[in-house]
Amino acid sequence: MIKKKICMLGAFAVGKTSLVRRFVDSIFSERYQTTVGVKIDKKSMEIDGRRIDLIIWDLNGEDEFQSVRTSYLRGSSGCIYVVDGTRSSTVETAGSLYGKTTAAIGRVPAVLVLNKQDLHQQWEVGDRLLAPVRQMADAVFYTSARTGQGVERAFSKLAVMMMENSGQ
């Protein structure tokens, strides 16, 4: 059986936990309960007829109170960087987290998700702002943990890239 550890990274309240909940349990909640430390979830999926277990480490968001512990990143085969499309500052955080992660564990397949797509009226992040972070990611998805849009695809893409990356 194939198992891969992946990490959810991003600024606080961008919707990391919500995306995992949507992906794993197919639910969404308006309530915001910040993650302290790390929460671990698991989801099995099939890629080309082969089963792969994703062990998802949902880390706390980066803010002035707590920063991401790089030791949690160890052994990770892939990362999902989450940006809140309604807050342009979260783009920069994603970028700095990317630097931090790559320094800690080297380059691993990375997916960038621009979350809260359902709130397009309040959308703040445009192409010019995104250009630098687009570079670092192997794939970019517009998602909404609320409607489920793009969530499955973002995780699947990462799974496929990780499998290819290790020749499995």
Place this chain on the structure above:
Amino acid sequence: MAGGMDSNPEDSREAFGLLRQLLLKPEIEKLAEISRRLDDPEVRAAEVGQILAAALRRQAAVDDRLCLALRPLIEKTLYNSVRKNPRALVDIIFPVMGPALRKSVSAAIMGMIQSLNQMANHCLTIRGIKWRLEAWKSGKPFSAVVLAHTLLFRVEQVFLIHAESGLVLQHVAAEGVSGKDPDLVSGMFTAIQDFVKDALGSGSELIDTLRLGNQRSIWLEQGRYAILAAVIRGTPPMDLRHDIQDCLDRIEAVRGQALAAFDGDTAPFENLDAELRGLLQFQARPETGRRTWLLPAAIATLVTLAALALGLNRYQENRTWQRLLERLRSQPGIIVTRAAREDGRYLVEGLRDPLAPDPESIKSACRAAKLPVDWRWKAYWTMDRPFVLKRAELLLKPPPSVRLLLEGGILSARGYASHSWIVRARRLASVLPGLAGYNDGQVVDQDLVAFQKAVQRLESKAIYFVKGGIDLDPGQEPNLDDVASIVRTLQGFDFPDRPGLNIAVIGHTDVSGTEKFNLALSRLRAEKVVSLLAARGLEAGLFNPLGLGPAGTGSESQALWRSVTFGVR
């Protein structure tokens, strides 16, 4: 009378006293009585005594100030009293408490047995069935059997975790144990480990124990690439820690490369199942559960029962162990040099002939398959007859036509064999240990026999010449062809231990003519045959032409006249 009273103060004082007497006599008497009562402690005590009970009762009904006031006094009194004479308190309390105590102890035990009973009923595990069988066979109540098997500790789950990623490589759980998804649990272990490392700095010691409530703990053992985590209920012995370490060491030794290269594929670790299951140990002793003030009494009872049960277990295990040792000791080809029990495992050290049966199979054969035994064997060659013979057979590899026998230390071979086998066997037998000698006098050398037959045929051949010349008699060509083919056959034999083939080609003449002429002629005839054979593709160097001159006049000799014959050395 009034004036007299006024004029005489003495009189008036007296009169006043009198009047007072007259008017207040009962009150005065009462006062005197009261003051007497107040002054006389005896009387006062008697009186307070009369009303004390009522007073206390009343005051207690109003509020608990009295209670508060009395408490330290009573406590101190009790304390002093018990210190001075504890027996008294026991005597006082026992009639009340004794029955309750006994009842409570037995209730605790019964409750426990029942819940165990229930548990065993509940999950119809193999072990449950085994216990039922055991109860049925031994005639003991089922609950007693369950009690005997209940746990001092039990390893419920074992995780082999990839240290870096926290991914589960392999997970085993004891019967009937189900928990959260192992991947999630293992992830949390790792996260905790990471957190502590971060919080205390990287040089800090790793966590080796996590506690879950007061019943369960998790023992973690960290290796180079992997973490072995055991979820344990109860209080395990330190030996278990060593077992976990050993297990991890073994795994890392054998799977180090796969661990280092791990990239999410758990397939290389799937067959570690049995190794990990070895850690799912448990040890019998009843679980006491409730913590009451009766606990000491209950524990004492249970410990006794458990000790008996444990003793029985040990006894049986020990018997199995002794049986195994006996079998091993009587096994030819195995010499036990040390047998010991260490850290809950058994160790057997010794010498083992590679041809001796596998100790594991001996173990299963004497119903000790489940005994955890580590073997440490050094190879040796035993001189036991059957082993020497078997070893000779393996080494010499005789063809089916040869039989080996061992008599009085001498190995003898009988039958038919190729020349090369005979030569090789002779060489090998000389270095085979445990032999006094090797005798192959009764082995027929098939190649040599065939060679000799060919030699005979060649030596019976003769090539005839015309009188006085070196031309062949007419019709001698096929004869010469025959000779050539026999020589080829002889060349086909390879006897590395014999000198190379050399054929004497001997020329003869009749008796007419001079001696000198005949010698020369016979020599020329021999050379002629050699050249004719060489013309048939044979190497001239094989032949050694000789001229013998005239053959004799006997009838046998006349057959040689004007001929060339052959001889093989």
